[in-house]
Amino acid sequence: MAEWKKLAKALILAEGHIDTKEVRILRQAFLDYDRIDAEELVFLKELRNQAKSYVKPFTELYIDSIKNYMLAEGGYLNPEKAKWLRQAIFADGQVDEDEKRLLRELKAEAKQISPEFEALYQAAVEK
Known part of the structure; x- marks a missing residue:
């Protein structure tokens, strides 16, 4: 198969x-x-x-x-999810506007964010 x-x-x-x-x-x-x-x-x-x-x-x-x-599992953006996002977003070496929008929406909708997600957000959106 x-x-x-x-x-x-x-x-x-x-x-x-x-x-x-x-x-x-x-x-x-x-x-x-x-x-x-x-x-x-x-x-x-x-x-x-x-x-x-x-x-x-x-x-x-x-x-x-x-x-x-x-945002599953209670809306907590944990370190593992932040790591996955970092790899996905920086895979091509650049952060496009859609990826920035995604990070802004995640940050706004999450109930709790990890320091790893905050670091990713800073590096990708607020650089």
Whole structure:
């Protein structure tokens, strides 16, 4: 049996572009069940990094998915989550406006943040 992630990635990225139809399918698969897990989040991160281009709704799905995962478990942005975010945001060596928006929204919506998240926020948003 083919590994679902490799197959899905190959199908989604076949043309190098993630379109609205693909985003609709991904959103239904990942967020219609209320919670996204770490494996699904990594899958979306890999799609984002490997796509040559994508529509704005994919960015929204990616941000919504990260927020869903990060704010689960009582809304505490713990050190492990901050580490994952740091790696995801700085993977390409730059922080874009969507990533800054994500960090601002996370900080505003979190019930508690760790010093590690605060350090990430300072480095990415307030530099």
